[in-house]
Amino acid sequence: MSAKLLIKTCPTCGSDKIKRVVRDVTRNYKGKTYFVPALEFYECPNCGEKVYDRDAMLKIEANSPAYHKAEMPADA
Numbered sequence: 001m002s003a004k005l006l007i008k009t010c011p012t013c014g015s016d017k018i019k020r021v022v023r024d025v026t027r028n029y030k031g032k033t034y035f036v037p038a039l040e041f042y043e044c045p046n047c048g049e050k051v052y053d054r055d056a057m058l059k060i061e062a063n064s065p066a067y068h069k070a071e072m073p074a075d076a
Contacts, residue, residue, distance in 0.1 A: 004053065010049050011051065012044065013049065018042050018045075018049070019043060021041065022040045023039055024039070025060075034064055036063045036064075039056055039060070040056055
């Protein structure tokens, strides 16, 4: 069980308006679009900074083609 990250101040602009949000995220990596459902992270409405905890990063990595290992050929 991992502890939840608790952020009260934006690390970029210092705003106290940073909030935890849950959002479906669509991103692109090298021309490939991928989708991360119900991603939970902090977002600052002042500067747009996004802060991801370990669980969020693991979810991004599980869905992103950047982290998928190339498949080995069957005859290798």
